[in-house]
Amino acid sequence: MEWLERMNRAVDYIEANLSGEIELKEAARVACCSSYQFQRMFSFITNVTLAEYIRRRRLTLxxxxxxxxxxxxxxxxxxxYGYESPVSFARAFYALHGITPTMARGEGRELKxxxxxxxxxxxKGAEAMNYRLETKGSFEVFGIEGIFHVDGGGKGLETPAKLWEQSLANGDVKRLEACxxxxxxxxxxxxxxxxxxxSYRNTGPDTFPYMLCAFKENASTTEGYTTVTIPAHTWVIFPSEPHPWDRFGETIETLYKRFYTEWLPTAGYEQVDGLEFEMYGAKEGLNYVELWFAVRKV
Known part of the structure; x- marks a missing residue:
């Protein structure tokens, strides 16, 4: 319940500043998480990005x-409401409402x-959600790291999906697997x-780290890779059902959404700094995924 209260306080801050400047890091501070984690949770829970929510609310007002x-x-x-010119405002207004700001003055105009x-x-329904809690000591992983902007902007690779795409195409994933x-x-x-x-280290208020990684063991070859030490944590682990590859996106999105909307609000835990793993495997001749979230008791 405390987690929901923090999210609502963050929305209170956003609503109070719709006609001014909204500092995403301040909204995240109110929600007691990083800017990246707050925006990610918001999107999974509401099915709309935080930026789009703010845009819709401003244009509604x-x-x-x-x-x-x-x-x-x-x-x-x-x-x-934050537009630098009537032209940019009119373009955004029309995209949302289907009419121009001038037309909106007329009586009987339909708006959103x-x-x-x-x-x-x-x-909701009584569908079971499989999970397990495991406490693990400190361990190390190594791999290919990218630093990404929370809004997908910036130079170079824009999203973790692009890092995967490039690393699969150029053989980096195969080489990491061999090491x-x-x-x-x-x-x-x-x-x-x-x-x-x-989200295994702090890279700034508007960025987050993402790594294609392998566990570091005695036989591992880590030269040329970034190595990260993961502290001891309690992990809540959500395994998927076996699924064909063409259902991977749907499967992992469902796991994330159920974690944020069903398990986290009622379990008496909170996520630790957004730290999480996506673990990939094969079972019964099909793909499966485990999501690991570092958590602590509230």
């Missing part, structure tokens, strides 16, 4: 002001309204050698 009793000038409304979001516990050695005894032996690790 802008439309109300253009139709109010004391009609505001279009340029004043545009500047109030997006209300403020609130995070609540909802009663991995045996799997350690504290993980399922049905897992592959190469996995993914996210």
């Amino acid at each position: 802008a439309a109300l002001e253009l139709q109010g009793d004391n009609l505001a000038k279009v340029i004043d409304v545009a500047l109030k 309204a997006y209300p403020r979001l609130s995070f609540l516990i909802t009663i 991995a050695g045996n799997l350690p005894p504290y993980v399922s032996q049905e897992l592959h050698s190469v996995h993914a690790l996210c």
